[in-house]
Amino acid sequence: MNYNKEASLLYEKGLTKFQITNLYQEILEEFYKACGHVETDVFIQKVKDVKRYERSYLHQIIDESCKRYLYSTDLTWREVKFEPKRIKRCKNCNAYFYDVSRNGRSLTCNIGGDYFVYDSTNRKFRNFYKNGEKLSVCGAELEIHKRTPIYKRKVNMILTDFFPAEGDIKGQAWLDEINIFHQNHG
Ligand SMILES: [Zn+2]
Numbered sequence: 001m002n003y004n005k006e007a008s009l010l011y012e013k014g015l016t017k018f019q020i021t022n023l024y025q026e027i028l029e030e031f032y033k034a035c036g037h038v039e040t041d042v043f044i045q046k047v048k049d050v051k052r053y054e055r056s057y058l059h060q061i062i063d064e065s066c067k068r069y070l071y072s073t074d075l076t077w078r079e080v081k082f083e084p085k086r087i088k089r090c091k092n093c094n095a096y097f098y099d100v101s102r103n104g105r106s107l108t109c110n111i112g113g114d115y116f117v118y119d120s121t122n123r124k125f126r127n128f129y130k131n132g133e134k135l136s137v138c139g140a141e142l143e144i145h146k147r148t149p150i151y152k153r154k155v156n157m158i159l160t161d162f163f164p165a166e167g168d169i170k171g172q173a174w175l176d177e178i179n180i181f182h183q184n185h186g
Helices: 006-013 016-033 040-053 056-069 135-145 168-185
Strands: 088-090 096-098 116-119 124-127
Touching: 006 124, 016 040, 016 056, 016 096, 040 135, 088 124
Parallel strands: none
Antiparallel strands: 088 096, 116 124
């Protein structure tokens, strides 16, 4: 994963992707509790105002979130930077999330962790990837939606593995089918 500046810093401090995204989620939820139910742009503006005019309150929220989520940690607001402009709404579940990606183009949250399914052909769990990145639960659900024509949508739809393992005939066949579909309907 290519992280933005503040997430890279935490990664260098030894935090995993899961910990980084969840720590930001924790901070975000504290702001949400304080701001109440408002429109997205109003919410972002309120967080910007806190950052600008109530620094000590911002620091308090970050420090408490670090302690609550990471238990024994010496991380504080000095290491955990928060940029209100990274706040977004997940295109799948509509929750607020903090975009930790370098290009700032994440569409979905990471609240549910990585998406994986049980593959009964080799009895292994496997993840799904897009552009070489593991998809989160919301990322995968959004892909399923985008790639499934409305009249064909079903619950428990098989998700395309865009990097089928070598010898994965079923996976490769499914991928070919998807590609042909997109060529014809592109
Ligand atoms: Zn989501």
